[in-house]
Every structure is written in C-alpha cells, then in structure tokens.
Amino acid sequence: MNSLERLLYYPLADALPGRGQAIEVRAGGDAGLTPAVKWIRMGLPFALDHINLWLLRDELDGRSGWTVVDCCITRDEVKADWERIFSSELDGLPIVRVLVTHMHPDHIGLAHWLCERWNAPLWISATDYYAARVGSQSTTGFGGAGAAAFFASHGLNDPDSVEKIRGRASYYPSMVPAVPPRFHRLRGAGVVRIGGRDWRCISGYGHAPEHIALYCESLELLISGDMLLPKISTNVSVHDTEPESNPLQAFLDSIEKFWPLPPETLVLPSHGKPFVGVHERIRQLREHHRDRLAEVTQACAQGPRTAADLLPVLFQRKLDLHQTTFAMGESVAHLHALWFADKLRRELGPDGVYRFLAP
Ligand SMILES: [Zn+2]
Numbered sequence: 478m479n480s481l482e483r484l485l486y487y488p489l490a491d492a493l494p495g496r497g498q499a500i501e502v503r504a505g506g507d508a509g510l511t512p513a514v515k516w517i518r519m520g521l522p523f524a525l526d527h528i529n530l531w532l533l534r535d536e537l538d539g540r541s542g543w544t545v546v547d548c549c550i551t552r553d554e555v556k557a558d559w560e561r562i563f564s565s566e567l568d569g570l571p572i573v574r575v576l577v578t579h580m581h582p583d584h585i586g587l588a589h590w591l592c593e594r595w596n597a598p599l600w601i602s603a604t605d606y607y608a609a610r611v612g613s614q615s616t617t618g619f620g621g622a623g624a625a626a627f628f629a630s631h632g633l634n635d636p637d638s639v640e641k642i643r644g645r646a647s648y649y650p651s652m653v654p655a656v657p658p659r660f661h662r663l664r665g666a667g668v669v670r671i672g673g674r675d676w677r678c679i680s681g682y683g684h685a686p687e688h689i690a691l692y693c694e695s696l697e698l699l700i701s702g703d704m705l706l707p708k709i710s711t712n713v714s715v716h717d718t719e720p721e722s723n724p725l726q727a728f729l730d731s732i733e734k735f736w737p738l739p740p741e742t743l744v745l746p747s748h749g750k751p752f753v754g755v756h757e758r759i760r761q762l763r764e765h766h767r768d769r770l771a772e773v774t775q776a777c778a779q780g781p782r783t784a785a786d787l788l789p790v791l792f793q794r795k796l797d798l799h800q801t802t803f804a805m806g807e808s809v810a811h812l813h814a815l816w817f818a819d820k821l822r823r824e825l826g827p828d829g830v831y832r833f834l835a836p
Contacts, residue, residue, distance in 0.1 A: 481761050482708050485754035488743065493750075494518045497561025499532060502698070502743070502751065513672055513696060515566060516751065519549040519558050521583055524800065525709075528583045529747050531700060532566065534672045535573055542573035544671050546691070546700055547747065550586035550652040559587070572597050575657075576669070578702030578747070579685035580605035580612070582652035589655040599657040600669070602680070604687035606660045613656050618649035619716070627717030628805050632783030632830050641798055663689045676700075679735065683713045683728025683810075692738060700745045704728075705735060705758055707749040710765055714806025715813055725814040729766060732759050766811075773811045774835075777821055781832035784808035 494500045499515035515532040531546040549555045563572075572595040577585045585601070592599050599606075612619050625642040633639075663669070665680025665687075674695050681688040681704040691700040703711050713728045735755055742755050752758070769791060776782050776790050787808045788796070796804055812833045815821040821833045 484757050484761070485707055485752040487707075487750050487752050489751055496520075497558050497565065499562065499566040502531075502745065513674070514698065514745070516745070517562060517566075519555055521550065522552075525583075525748060527748065529745065529749075531745060532562075536672065537573040540571065540573050542571040543567055544574040544576055545572050545591065546576045547578055547584045547702075548575065548587040548591055550582050551590065551654055552586075552652075555587060556590065559591070571595050574598055574600060574671075576600040576663075576691075577605070578690065578700070579688040580609035581685060581703070582649060584702070584747070585609050585656065586652045589657050592657040598661050599659070600661045600663055602664065602687040602689050603660075603662045605685055605689075606656070606662075608686050609653060609656045612649040613653045615650070617646045618651075619718070620648045621646035623717045624802070627720055628785075628802065630720075630829055630831055631805060631809050632785030633801070633805055634785075634828075634830065638798060638801070642802060665689070679704075681728070681731040681734070683724040683726075683731055684711050688731075690735075692742075697739065697742050698745060699735065699738060699742050699755065701735070701747070703747050704732060705744055705755065705762075706746045707744075707752045707758065709748065710762060712803055712807065713810050714803065715809040716806060721813075723810075723813050723817045725766060725810040726817060729763065732762055735759060766814075769811055770815060774815060774820060777812075777815075777833050778835050781824065781834040783830055783832055784812055787812070 492500055494516055499517050502514040502516050513534050517530040518527050521528055528549055533544045535542055535544040575588050575591045575597050577588055588599055622643055625639045628642060629639055663678050665678055667678045669676045674693055676691040676693045679690040679692055681690060684703050688702055688704055690702050690704050713724050715722050715724060736759055738755050740756060743751055743753055744755055745751050772790050773787055776787060784805055788804055791808055792804050816823055819836060822836045824832050826832060
C-alpha cells in the first residue's frame with residue numbers, strides 16, 4: 478500500500494473474493510432488506526492483473542434476477558469463472574441486464590456472451606457502444622498503421638517500435654470479438670432503476686469516450702468504474718483517432734462531478750479495493766496531475782520536447798512496448814493540456830515530429 482492509499486479507508490479490509498466467488502458489499506443507507514450488491518473479481522493477463530465486477534439484485538419486466546455491471550475480457554478461463562458464479566452466487570436467478578461502464582476490453586469483452594446466454598439487454602452509453610462495435614469489427618482494432626504513424630509523429634519513431642506497433646492490429650478484437658447487436662442507451666444525469674432503487678448515471682470523459690459511473694444515494698454507493706481508482710491513476714491518453722483532443726482536462730473536469738457526493742460514500746472501483754474517501758482521492762488526483770504538468774512545463778522550458786522525450790520524466794520505470802504505447806498517450810495528454818491552456822506552443826518539424834516549447 479502506498480502512502481496516499483493509506484489516507485483512504487477500506488471497510489472490507491483485506492477481504493478479496495476468490496475465483497468464482499462473490500463478497501456481499503454491506504452498503505449504508507437503507508440497505509439490509511436484500512443483499513443488494515455483490516463483488517466479483519476476475520483475473521486479467523496484463524500488468525493490471527484483475528478487474529472488479531458487480532452483481533446488483535434486480536427485477537426487470539417482472540423477472541427477478543441480477544444486473545451485472547461489467548464483464549471482463551473474452552477468454553475461456555473467464556467464462557469458466559462466470560459459470561462458477563452462475564451456479565453458486567445467483568440464488569438460482571437469471572441475469573436480467575448487462576450494464577457496461579465503458580468500452581475498454583476488460584469491461585465489455587464478454588458482454589456479447591452474457592447477453593446472449595441470458596437473453597439480457599446491454600445498457601451502455603451510445604458513444605461507447607459504437608466505439609466498441611467499430612473496434613471489434615475493424616481490421617486494425619485501434620492499432621496498426623494509424624497508431625504507429627501517430628506515435629511516430631510524437632517522437633516514438635525508431636523502426637523497431639514502429640514495426641511492432643504496426644503489427645499489433647488485432648489487440649481490441651482479440652478481447653472483444655463481438656458486441657451485442659442492440660443496446661439501451663445510458664446518459665449522464667439519467668436515472669436507472671435497479672432493484673427498486675434509483676442509480677444516477679454520472680458521465681465521465683478523458684478515459685473512455687463516454688464513461689458512465691453509477692451513484693445510489695439510498696445505498697450510499699458509487700460504482701466508479703475506472704474514473705476513481707484507489708491506487709493507480711486512471712489512464713488518460715490521446716489516441717490516433719482523435720489526435721488533437723484534450724482528455725486530461727476532460728478527465729479533471731469529470732472527477733469534479735463526484736465532489737458533491739457525501740463523504741461516507743462507499744466507492745466500488747473497477748480495480749483495487751472498495752474504499753471510503755471520495756474527496757481525499759479527488760484531491761490526490763488533482764495534485765498528481767498538477768505535479769506531472771509542472772514537470773512537463775519545466776522540461777519544455779529547457780527546449781523543445783516531444784512526447785517521447787518526456788517518457789523518462791513522467792515514468793521513472795522501465796516500460797515494455799505495450800506500456801510504452803499507453804505512456805505515450807499519457808505524455809501527449811499532458812502536453813495537450815498545457816498546449817490548450819496556452820502554456821506551451823507546438824511546432825511541427827521537417828521530420829514530421831511535434832515538439833512542444835514555452836510560448
Ligand atoms: Zn478503462
């Protein structure tokens with residue numbers, strides 16, 4: 478546990494759900510009539526080694542059952558974990574709805590399988606639904622030549638990296654081979670009725686096209702998805718499909734939407750442990766990015782810098798190629814936040830590479 482993490486309170490302490498098992502989340506407010514929320518944890522084959530998923534007791538169209546929030550990626554071992562959950566954690570009831578916070582593979586990967594198997598509808602924001610369909614059906618899957626050219630224009634242009642990024646074309650479809658053919662649209666500020674309680678949708682930008690977090694006032698629970706994580710800072714990247722975006726400012730603006738929530742709110746994040754301390758975590762994230770932006774400003778004050786030049790400034794550890802592409806997106810995001818705020822200007826060199834410098 479790092480020093481910042483210690484400032485948060487973990488009411489479930491070190492309890493973690495085992496494979497194929499769930500832990501009941503004891504919510505505050507008017508909880509207690511039914512076990513309203515269960516926590517599931519599934520493995521991921523990345524540095525980020527797990528994802529949290531949630532089961533909410535529900536009733537839809539007169540059918541009792543469960544709404545599942547997020548799905549994990551398409552893998553046989555994940556399906557096997559789900560089978561264990563189906564047989565031991567659903568009290569013999571069906572899954573009646575699949576709700577997805579955003580289009581990243583660990584969240585939507587198995588939605589097609591869950592929806593088909595249970596004849597359940599998919600609920601998701603429209604922006605993320607269409608992004609997921611494009612990603613799963615494209616031959617490049619958000620990788621390939623477009624991504625390689627984008628990273629090269631920000632200084633990651635050694636032939637070996639360019640070749641490898643070009644070749645990594647089926648990354649998204651390998652984990653999201655299909656997306657359900659229909660969806661029910663979630664919108665920011667909309668209300669979803671789950672298990673007789675109102676859950677308010679809070680839209681978030683900067684991490685995914687249109688991330689939806691869910692807040693239940695009567696249970697004092699926030700399903701934060703990837704927008705508020707207790708330990709790691711949420712990935713905020715510029716991507717080749719929207720190369721002139723300012724996702725870091727969008728992210729910082731979005732987390733302020735959680736500020737009005739009561740301090741006792743139990744946050745259920747997609748990675749890490751459930752925690753209390755929404756305001757402390759927002760303060761930490763503001764500070765984290767303020768410090769990173771100061772470092773970037775300082776580096777660019779010494780001379781023109783590319784996003785690739787800034788990797789050792791922003792990430793003081795060795796990165797493999799996969800981590801490097803994530804880090805590049807983050808580096809461009811920090812440069813763009815300063816560029817949009819007129820704190821840096823940008824020049825395109827004769828080598829086709831963007832460099833950022835003091836205005
Ligand atoms: Zn995500």
